[in-house]
Amino acid sequence: SQTIHQWPATLVQPVGSPLSLECTVEGTSNPNLYWYRQAAGRGLQLLFYSVGIGQISSEVPQNLSASRPQDRQFILSSKKLLLSDSGFYLCAWSEGQELFFGEGSRLTVL
Amino acid sequence: KQEVTQIPAALSVPEGENLVLNCSFTDSAIYNLQWFRQDPGKGLTSLLLIQSSQREQTSGRLNASLDKSSGRSTLYIAASQPGDSATYLCASEGTYKYIFGTGTRLKVLA
Numbered sequence: 647s648q649t650i651h652q653w654p655a656t657l658v659q660p661v662g663s664p665l666s667l668e669c670t671v672e673g674t675s676n677p678n679l680y681w682y683r684q685a686a687g688r689g690l691q692l693l694f695y696s697v698g699i700g701q702i703s704s705e706v707p708q709n710l711s712a713s714r715p716q717d718r719q720f721i722l723s724s725k726k727l728l729l730s731d732s733g734f735y736l737c738a739w740s741e742g743q744e745l746f747f748g749e750g751s752r753l754t755v756l
Numbered sequence: 757k758q759e760v761t762q763i764p765a766a767l768s769v770p771e772g773e774n775l776v777l778n779c780s781f782t783d784s785a786i787y788n789l790q791w792f793r794q795d796p797g798k799g800l801t802s803l804l805l806i807q808s809s810q811r812e813q814t815s816g817r818l819n820a821s822l823d824k825s826s827g828r829s830t831l832y833i834a835a836s837q838p839g840d841s842a843t844y845l846c847a848s849e850g851t852y853k854y855i856f857g858t859g860t861r862l863k864v865l866a
Binding site: 686745 | 771787788790792797799800801802805807845847849851853854855856857858860
């Protein structure tokens with residue numbers, strides 16, 4: 647069966663520091679991969695999605711970037727965090743229909 | 757640009773009640789409509805997926821319907837239980853992209 651792993655689960659970072667959140671999917675090949683952000687009291691905002699290795703689509707201009715170095719690995723990065731980057735980050739995958747989520751990473755920028 | 761709205765934003769009901777959660781979307785050219793549950797601080801759990809060719813799906817006490825022409829989906833929960841307390845989100849799938857509503861926060865009182 648397919649599983650999705652996302653880490654770290656919790657992160658507290660100072661303003662201006664770098665960020666790296668990692669997500670891996672097991673048990674499937676060539677999945678579509680997604681990064682969402684959920685700010686307090688708000689809905690899920692699609693940040694990036696990828697339909698293949700090296701193929702990244704950005705949905706919202708922001709301080710973040712994404713990479714897909716391997717088929718089942720998706721990384722969310724920032725060179726310098728802003729206070730507004732705080733939130734709950736969720737990785738997800740699909741094979742074209744049903745969407746499945748990881749457990750999320752809570753980022754607090756101080 | 758697809759917009760997804762969920763009404764009501766919050767709902768509190770006594771145990772045993774049947775209830776309906778609403779989801780509306782502006783662009784009817786969707787592939788699928790998916791309902792999720794989110795517990796506090798957790799990732800999203802898929803509840804039901806309705807493909808565009810289908811009109812409804814059922815799982816246990818949950819029934820979801822889809823009317824693409826009117827841009828609406830409903831999630832019906834029968835005989836609600838305290839364990840159903842969570843935030844329920846719907847998402848419409850376009851070409852690779854899943855757009856979410858802001859959710860309905862449900863509390864079922866024992």
